[in-house]
Amino acid sequence: MNESPRPALTDRHLDERDLAYLESVGKTRDEIERELRAVIHGVPYARLTRPCRPGDGMVRLGISEQERLARRFRPHAAHGRAMKFVAASGAASRMFKSHIHYYLGGAKVTRSRLLEEAEQGRDEARELLRFFDNLPRFPFYAELHAALASRGMVLEELLGTGSYGELLHCLLGSDGLGYRNIPKGLTPFHAYPDGARTAFEEHLVEAAAYVRDRRGEVRVHFTVTPGEEARVQRHLSAAAARRADAATRYIVTISTQDRATDTVAVGTDGAPVRDRHGRILLWPSGHGALLKNLNELRGDIIFIRTIDNILPDRLKSTVVFFKQVLGGLLVTLQERVFDALEALESAAADESGLRELEQWVQTAFNRRFPESFQHAAPAARARRLCQMLNRPLRVCAMVKHEGEPGGGPFWVVDRYGQESLQIVEAAQVDMSCRAQREIWESSEYFNPADIVCGVRDRHGEPFDLSGYADAGACFISSKQHEQSTIRVLERPGLWNGSMAHWNTVFVEVPKATLNPVKNVLDLLKTEHQA
Numbered sequence: 001m002n003e004s005p006r007p008a009l010t011d012r013h014l015d016e017r018d019l020a021y022l023e024s025v026g027k028t029r030d031e032i033e034r035e036l037r038a039v040i041h042g043v044p045y046a047r048l049t050r051p052c053r054p055g056d057g058m059v060r061l062g063i064s065e066q067e068r069l070a071r072r073f074r075p076h077a078a079h080g081r082a083m084k085f086v087a088a089s090g091a092a093s094r095m096f097k098s099h100i101h102y103y104l105g106g107a108k109v110t111r112s113r114l115l116e117e118a119e120q121g122r123d124e125a126r127e128l129l130r131f132f133d134n135l136p137r138f139p140f141y142a143e144l145h146a147a148l149a150s151r152g153m154v155l156e157e158l159l160g161t162g163s164y165g166e167l168l169h170c171l172l173g174s175d176g177l178g179y180r181n182i183p184k185g186l187t188p189f190h191a192y193p194d195g196a197r198t199a200f201e202e203h204l205v206e207a208a209a210y211v212r213d214r215r216g217e218v219r220v221h222f223t224v225t226p227g228e229e230a231r232v233q234r235h236l237s238a239a240a241a242r243r244a245d246a247a248t249r250y251i252v253t254i255s256t257q258d259r260a261t262d263t264v265a266v267g268t269d270g271a272p273v274r275d276r277h278g279r280i281l282l283w284p285s286g287h288g289a290l291l292k293n294l295n296e297l298r299g300d301i302i303f304i305r306t307i308d309n310i311l312p313d314r315l316k317s318t319v320v321f322f323k324q325v326l327g328g329l330l331v332t333l334q335e336r337v338f339d340a341l342e343a344l345e346s347a348a349a350d351e352s353g354l355r356e357l358e359q360w361v362q363t364a365f366n367r368r369f370p371e372s373f374q375h376a377a378p379a380a381r382a383r384r385l386c387q388m389l390n391r392p393l394r395v396c397a398m399v400k401h402e403g404e405p406g407g408g409p410f411w412v413v414d415r416y417g418q419e420s421l422q423i424v425e426a427a428q429v430d431m432s433c434r435a436q437r438e439i440w441e442s443s444e445y446f447n448p449a450d451i452v453c454g455v456r457d458r459h460g461e462p463f464d465l466s467g468y469a470d471a472g473a474c475f476i477s478s479k480q481h482e483q484s485t486i487r488v489l490e491r492p493g494l495w496n497g498s499m500a501h502w503n504t505v506f507v508e509v510p511k512a513t514l515n516p517v518k519n520v521l522d523l524l525k526t527e528h529q530a
Contacts, residue, residue, distance in 0.1 A: 045430040056411075057506060072332060082211040083220065084220045090183070097519075189528065212247075222254045267485075330395045354378060366420075392454065392502045396504065410443065
């Protein structure tokens with residue numbers, strides 16, 4: 001007896017006006033149904049087999065090899081093949097979470113109050129005390145000083161009397177610096193004798209050191225928050241003009257996350273959440289939604305970096321060197337792939353050549369062949385090798401784990417029993433399963449989201465990157481919305497499921513290349529003191 005089809009969740013929870021609204025932002029009914037089922041009923045977890053280690057999914061390069069690869073990359077940058085892609089959709093509000101809590105609390109914020117609450121064990125109070133005690137060390141100190149002076153207030157006097165309410169208002173309020181509502185990239189990250197630089201400007205400076213071509217062109221693309229395009233573009237244009245000289249010309253572009261990639265938010269009762277206007281609440285579906293932005297660039301060699309992982313000038317040389325190392329490894333692998341594809345497509349590879357190539361694919365990309373593969377006809381093996389090699393390539397930096405939250409490199413097995421190298425987030429792992437949790441906790445490496453991609457085939461044509469994503473590698477996240485907990489579907493992450501079927505290489509790099517700013521107090525670290 002056949003089972004009756006499950007009733008559509010769209011029929012149960014949404015009316016025609018809801019569907020018309022969702023379709024107006026580019027979502028289809030089938031897509032909405034899939035999203036609701038995933039959020040309400042859950043999605044499959046990744047199946048970890050083991051963490052990557054040196055010699056087993058992790059490449060560890062010697063100093064001479066690093067230097068050789070860095071030199072190998074530079075001519076390709078000079079020929080204009082490289083560009084930088086910065087995921088910069090984050091908001092500064094995440095850096096100032098504790099500050100915003102007190103700013104919106106309504107009660108007067110004073111040093112005595114914070115001291116009392118800190119003694120009671122309140123972390124937010126301790127955080128604000130440390131912030132105000134170190135205020136002169138932050139790169140926005142001069143800007144805050146000037147903003148207060150324009151209101152007839154003296155910053156030093158407010159600090160001396162412990163009157164922190166006016167400081168918070170000027171720092172966060174829309175009639176002050178407005179840090180509560182600006183993109184993270186507009187926040188000053190580092191102070192220099194000639195003034196502070198925002199994260200946006202620092203990324204421009206860094207890019208010039210490794211993607212500038214022989215004509216002096218530096219191509220950088222930023223993804224930004226919808227609604228902030230004009231403000232960000234003005235800032236980037238001014239920053240690029242400051243940094244440009246006779247040898248450097250910036251070509252800066254921006255894009256926003258497509259609204260159609262937002263997903264339907266669901267409450268704890270299992271029903272879609274509505275906004276204050278009664279419309280279905282759509283929530284940005286994580287950095288996985290940026291695959292479309294990356295695809296539309298139609299680039300060649302693309303370096304991916306996040307907006308908050310950037311260092312001042314005195315430490316940039318290490319980062320730049322390892323960018324060139326990663327780029328050199330990518331072009332070395334890419335040229336070997338292109339040569340192999342030419343031989344395979346022209347039937348120039350004999351039995352000996354096929355065996356040699358199979359061994360190289362296993363060594364270079366950690367790809368595994370089933371036992372039956374060795375008994376297949378040469379033509380079938382050649383076709384399979386072409387299929388395995390003719391795809392996008394990524395070289396991903398990995399750093400030694402020191403307790404950072406976030407994903408890492410693992411061997412993962414799919415539903416067909418095939419192993420592959422993947423970057424996995426904690427939300428993708430079933431932590432209630434002891435074996436899976438132990439594999440997760442035994443990882444020695446952390447993913448800094450520092451990747452170089454080769455996105456063109458041997459004929460110079462861009463790959464359609466959407467064809468190499470694992471649509472099932474999504475996960476569910478809990479978020480806060482107006483004092484309520486909601487559940488949202490995160491699309492396969494840009495460097496997770498969105499690149500699941502790319503050829504992948506993980507390379508160990510020094511911890512010095514990873515210094516993200518998640519909390520404003522991170523700017524007090526020695527690495528961020530310019």
